Amino acid sequence: MTNNTFESLFASLDETELQTLVNAGVNVNVPATRSEKKRLYHLTKKNTEPVRRFPKGRTVKTVLFAAALLTAFVLVAGAVEHFILPATIPEHIEGFTLQAVDPVVIEQDGKFVPVTATSDGCRITLEAIVKGDVLNRDLFTGKEVKNEKTYAVVTIRPDDAALYEEWQTGKKGEPDSIWMVEGYAPLPMSGYGCNWFIDGVVYHLADVTDAALFADRELYLAVSVNTPDWSVLRMDEQGKFYYLDRTVGMRAILPLPLDTNKADRAKADRYASEHGFITEPDYSWYDGQNALDDAFIASGVDLTPYIGDNEWRGSSPLQFGVAEHAREWLALSKDRPADGVIPASFLYV
Amino acid sequence: MEQGNDILRVWRKDPDRGLRLLIDAYAGPVWKIVRQKLAGAACEADMEETVNDIFLEIAEKAGRVDEAKGALTAFVLTLARRRAVDAYRRIARRQEFPAEEPRPDEPAQDSPEELLLQKEERRRMLLLLMELGEPETTILFRRYYYGESYAEIGKVVHLSENAVNKRCLKALQTLREQMKGDVSHDE
Numbered sequence: 025m026t027n028n029t030f031e032s033l034f035a036s037l038d039e040t041e042l043q044t045l046v047n048a049g050v051n052v053n054v055p056a057t058r059s060e061k062k063r064l065y066h067l068t069k070k071n072t073e074p075v076r077r078f079p080k081g082r083t084v085k086t087v088l089f090a091a092a093l094l095t096a097f098v099l100v101a102g103a104v105e106h107f108i109l110p111a112t113i114p115e116h117i118e119g120f121t122l123q124a125v126d127p128v129v130i131e132q133d134g135k136f137v138p139v140t141a142t143s144d145g146c147r148i149t150l151e152a153i154v155k156g157d158v159l160n161r162d163l164f165t166g167k168e169v170k171n172e173k174t175y176a177v178v179t180i181r182p183d184d185a186a187l188y189e190e191w192q193t194g195k196k197g198e199p200d201s202i203w204m205v206e207g208y209a210p211l212p213m214s215g216y217g218c219n220w221f222i223d224g225v226v227y228h229l230a231d232v233t234d235a236a237l238f239a240d241r242e243l244y245l246a247v248s249v250n251t252p253d254w255s256v257l258r259m260d261e262q263g264k265f266y267y268l269d270r271t272v273g274m275r276a277i278l279p280l281p282l283d284t285n286k287a288d289r290a291k292a293d294r295y296a297s298e299h300g301f302i303t304e305p306d307y308s309w310y311d312g313q314n315a316l317d318d319a320f321i322a323s324g325v326d327l328t329p330y331i332g333d334n335e336w337r338g339s340s341p342l343q344f345g346v347a348e349h350a351r352e353w354l355a356l357s358k359d360r361p362a363d364g365v366i367p368a369s370f371l372y373v
Numbered sequence: 374m375e376q377g378n379d380i381l382r383v384w385r386k387d388p389d390r391g392l393r394l395l396i397d398a399y400a401g402p403v404w405k406i407v408r409q410k411l412a413g414a415a416c417e418a419d420m421e422e423t424v425n426d427i428f429l430e431i432a433e434k435a436g437r438v439d440e441a442k443g444a445l446t447a448f449v450l451t452l453a454r455r456r457a458v459d460a461y462r463r464i465a466r467r468q469e470f471p472a473e474e475p476r477p478d479e480p481a482q483d484s485p486e487e488l489l490l491q492k493e494e495r496r497r498m499l500l501l502l503m504e505l506g507e508p509e510t511t512i513l514f515r516r517y518y519y520g521e522s523y524a525e526i527g528k529v530v531h532l533s534e535n536a537v538n539k540r541c542l543k544a545l546q547t548l549r550e551q552m553k554g555d556v557s558h559d560e
Contacts, residue, residue, distance in 0.1 A: 033498055034517040035454075036491070041499055043447035048503045051511045051529055052446060054401035054519070063421055064396045064428055218390065251397070306528075 053300065141276035145183040148247055148276040152177045153232070153283075174233045176201075176245055176280060180226040187274075192221045197250040199228050203235040203280055206242035207263040208296060209305035210252065232280060237295055240287035248275035254310040270314065381445060384435050392432050395449075402519075403427055403453045409520045410457035415464050423460040427453050501551050509544040512537055 037045075046052060140149040154175050180199050182188045191198040198219055204210050220227040228247070235243055244265055246252045256271040267275050295301075380398060384391025407423050415423075431449055438448050502510055508530035515521045515529065523537040530537065 031517050033495055034514065036495065037451075037518070039447045039451040041495060042450055043444055044499060045503070045510070045514060046446045048510065049507060050514045052402060052450065052514065052518075053529075054405045056397075056400035056404060060404045060424075061396055061400045064400055064425065065393070067392060067396070067425065067428055067432070218387070306531075309528075 049298070051300070139278050141278060143276050144272070144274045145187070146274040147179075147181040148274065148278070149179045149181075150176060150245065150278045150280070151179055153281065173231055174236055174282065174286075176203075176230040176232045178228040178230060178245070178247060178278070180228060180247070180274065181224065182226075182274070185224065188221070188224055188226070191219075191226060191249075199226055199247060199249060199274065200251045201228060201230045201245050201247045202252060203230070203232050204244045204246055204259075204265055204277075205235070205238045205296075205301070206244070206265075207259075207303060208301040209259050209303070210246060210254065210257045210265065211299065211301060232282065234295060235280065236282045236286035237288050237292040239282040239284045240289070243280040243282060245278045245280045246275070247278065249273040254305065254307055255314055258307065259305065268314075381435060381438060384432075388432070391435070392428070395431060395435065396428060399428075399431070399446075399449045399453075400424075402450060405519050406450070406453045407457045407460070410454070410461055411464070414461055419460065419464055423457060426460075427456045430456065498548070498552070501548055504551075505544050505547065508532065509540055512541050513544055516541060 138149050138151050140147060142148070154177060178199075178201065182191075202210060218229050220229075230245060232243075232245070246257055246265065248256065248267075248271075252267075252275070256268055256275070257265065258268060259265055265277050267277070380391060380394045383394055403424055404420075407420050407427070411420050411423065431452060434448075434452075435445070438445050502513060505513070511530055512526055515526045516523075522534075523541065524534040526532075526541075527534045527537045532540070
């Protein structure tokens with residue numbers, strides 16, 4: 025058997041064979057650079073169109089949603105249905121239904137205590153933990169698939185109306201979150217969330233279903249503009265989470281109290297293994313990227329002509345670095361132009 | 374990347390957000406495959422156009438992917454590889470590469486019997502490959518599917534470049550011996 029045989033074997037793997045390897049636990053993950061992701065985001069509507077508001081005629085419902093969010097969870101299932109998951113969602117795609125039923129508040133001493141943090145002119149509050157059944161209708165078979173989900177409801181209230189507007193239009197990213205387990209490094213893909221923008225308040229619904237497996241350990245929800253990754257969010261040697269000092273923009277780390285009855289050590293350990301949770305992260309690559317960012321900022325180059333309205337500035341000073349290509353220029357150019365203007369050919373705008 | 378099912382569910386609720394998650398999860402491998410296939414043949418703009426086309430096709434077809442574990446990942450990688458090869462051919466035609474220029478993954482013009490034999494050989498090798506266990510399986514996959522260097526693989530499996538090199542050679546030797554054994558049994 026030669027190396028060429030192996031190359032041809034892997035080159036000719038069909039989808040089923042590849043799936044066999046993935047299922048066997050082969051690590052096929054390749055982290056993308058921020059530039060690589062950024063260069064694809066234009067394919068999503070949110071990068072070019074405003075985030076969809078509630079349709080006209082639903083004003084009453086949206087006001088009710090905002091006002092009754094905290095009390096809705098104790099109402100009967102039917103009433104909660106369109107409070108938690110606004111009725112706009114089924115309209116996103118024909119033949120699709122989504123309902124939230126059977127809400128449950130995880131109680132602490134008989135009462136859920138909202139947790140609030142302030143950051144960058146924003147008040148961030150973990151309002152409640154709710155449970156919902158999600159009904160997906162398969163577009164092709166028409167069958168309904170029921171999934172029970174647990175959500176953390178976070179409200180973000182920016183003092184600055186302009187910031188709210190920027191998030192709403194997606195021009196500078198929008199709030200996102202990940203859940204974290206004490207002792208494991210933050211994992212950027214460990215949760216999914218949705219945002220609703222209602223009367224100056226961002227309602228962020230974070231899917232923390234899988235986190236419940238770890239509920240007998242310390243759990244946290246990291247909230248920031250765009251998904252927090254290792255360029256901004258770290259775990260120290262004691263297993264505690266923190267944002268780097270260089271981080272800018274709204275961010276918070278909130279305790280995430282989930283139902284400890286859902287904890288399952290064996291399943292949790294398996295989940296951690298399958299999802300690549302690690303206890304001793306190597307931040308060196310991110311440190312290198314941050315150092316380049318910092319060097320770029322320190323160089324005083326004016327990015328304004330190149331950033332424009334489409335730039336997503338998030339937790340990192342140059343999140344999704346539009347300057348990724350400018351870094352090459354920075355690294356290569358010993359005789360940077362005196363006016364500090366970056367040659368356009370180095371930038372992707 | 375193992376959260377493909379979750380991405381599919383999000384995609385069905387909100388295709389735009391689903392696409393964003395698809396990009397976050399799969400931009401890395403897709404770029405890697407495209408760069409590997411088009412290196413030296415295409416400029417950055419061609420590569421970017423190819424990656425864009427791949428994600429548009431993924432978004433168009435994601436709804437048909439079965440929610441079996443790993444199905445989305447396999448679908449994305451396979452599609453990326455095929456489209457990267459298509460792009461190579463297109464670019465090669467445009468640039469009038471010499472006919473003898475080696476092309477990536479050129480499908481063999483074999484008879485159905487030969488194709489069947491190849492598939493059977495792949496199946497046997499895959500089984501043996503998985504029997505090696507980790508990190509060997511991952512090392513060999515990344516070495517020959519992504520064409521990664523030992524240093525790059527080392528970062529993934531948390532081993533030194535030298536250690537990856539040694540494990541890779543040992544794994545190949547083991548496979549070679551086992552394949553011989555299988556052949557003897559067959560005979």
